Amino acid sequence: MGSRASTLLRDEEIEEIKKETGFSHSQITRLYSRFTSLDKGENGTLREDQVNFRGFMRTLAHFRPIEDNEKSKDQNGPEPLNSRSNKLHFAFRLYDLDKDDKISRDELLQVLRMMVGVNISDEQLGSIADRTIQEADQDGDSAISFTEFVKVLEKVDVEQKMSIRFLH
């Protein structure tokens, strides 16, 4: 347990994570054991991207289901990580690879290529990407901004789709 001692979770850390993400004590400890089992190099981070446990929890916090008592809380503090807007923002950032707050045609093409499979030609994929942008684009810049993205998904129940029930 020698090299692991520095990465053991301290109580103050648990409290901080709890405040930031909204997970319960037992959920955090359970996810920590999951994190350590994924962390094969035992250096406190996952993969070369150096995702530490805090980053791991912050990402997973986006997928916490929205509870009823949170909906009625007033807007004094910062918006919780699992609000609808933050969930959509997370998804948006996955599309937006160059982080310019717009989904351009090329970024959309890359995502489409990965999802649709190998037996569709580039031409057709390009047409689909064009159509998607034209459906969503309202300010005519041939790219999808965050507000346009939100508008496209306004009828989809994102709160329920982007939620996992983490076991207590």
Next chain:
Amino acid sequence: HLKIPTGIKFWIMMSSLYPSPAFHLYNKLPSVVPESCLLIFVGLIMGGIIYGLNDKSPPVMDSDIFFLYLLPPIVLDAGYFMPSRPFFENIGTILLYAVVGTIWNVFGIGFSLYGICQVKSFHLQDISLLHNLLFGSLIAAVDPVAVLSVFEEIHVNEKLHILVFGESLLNDAVSVVLYKLFRSFCEMSTIKTVDVFAGIGKFFVVGIGGVLVGLLFGMIAAFTTRFTKNIRVIEPLFVFLYSYLSYLTAEMFHLSGIVAIIACAMGMKRYVEANISLKSHTTIKYFLKMWSSVSDTLIFIFLGVSTIGDNHEWSWSYICFTIIFCLIWRALGVLVLTFFVNRLHVNTVTSKDQFIIAYGGLRGAICFSLVFLLPEFPRKKLFIAATTVVILFTVFVQGMTIRPLVDLLDVKRKRESAPTVGEQIHIRFLDHLLAGIEDISGHWGQYYWKDKLEYFNSKYLQKFLLREYDQPKSSIVLLYEKLERKHAIELVEAGQLIHEPSHTSLLQALVKESDSMNPDVLENIQKILSRNLYRIRRTQVPAYNRHNLPGESGTAEQAKEILILRHRSLRVHMNRS
């Protein structure tokens, strides 16, 4: 040499086809009176006429005819057009309601009716506990035919619809087991505990066996359609044949036929649709709708006709208490089960939804046929009367009032908006994202299993069941093609495409420059254009409506705009290359 009863039956069948179109001519009527009510009413009138003429009981609906010929088309239609995404997303809830809910209802109604029978003043003491449980087992199950005909006219939100409807289909397994179990107990002199446990075990056999039989026939059907390229004309026949065979096989082995047909239809749909031609697909669609419409009409008319007659014994107390207990136990069951469901699932069922689920528990023709199949014993006529009253009550009272209640409670309605390719892409994207997140967090949720199933499908099943060179297109591409075609047709009808060069002239312009172009590229472009314009069939709109097929809704200004922009960019691309 046509005998009178058969002749009357034919006459009833033929005349039953008239009310349906006449009913739809008056647009106002369906909003107040659901079609099933009207059909029963017509049946009642006809039964009355026959009774008056012959002075004997009119032909009662034959249980064999019902179970062998009238019920399968409706269930097949329901299973084939079942929207699989919401069904599997809610499968846990549906199974919980169907299995546990039905058992709860059966025992609740059975025991409380037995309690009523103990009261001396009602003169009902000769009905034993076993008989009451038997009656409970046939009256407790929600009927898919009745539910379908009432719910398709009130467009509630998709999740609620699939919950009620899925439950009504799947509870067949449970009610079949319980009915047969109690019936065999009635004939046995002593009942040992081991028999009860055998009954419980039988339930698993019936349910899972039904699913396996259905899937087996579904795979055989999919496999057969792989080789039907040269005999396109009888492709639809295979679909109907194998589904019906799965139903018959399941019933032969005393498994649940309804579950088998549903499993068969849902299992084979994906592969069959990729293998068969467009015309066969259209044929299947229209035939299924036609058969299920006819069956539906006939069932309700026969129900009306059979009500008039001499085979009733009346007892105010028993019948009233049956109705009351049916309502109470269903409401209690839904409340308790939803409490558990909401604890475990992200997808919560709101209290308004719960009310509609409880209120939408309609009984129908299945109960009616089962009660006629009961062995002869002194109180059988009382049971027949009670069943008839319950069915009429649920169909008329609950069926007619559910629409105003849905409006009053402001239940979330079906989303009436056009599908967009962007939405489809994002939903798919979220599927992949959630599968990844579930994997990372070590949580085996629905996305995880869906991902695994997709993997298994693409690696093994598709190679086996699909024709070699026709890889199925992703739903994103299909939706895109469908929308492009629809908007192109709308634009042509609006006369605006005259100013834009047509695809063929574009192609000719392209051909002129073909000296400098690669012949492969040209062929690719031709293929894309022809595919874009002609080969579209899949629909994303769920089609539970009995009278309309999906994809027949109106136009939009935005659609026109999108298509004009698309044409311009397409032209630009053409010119560039």
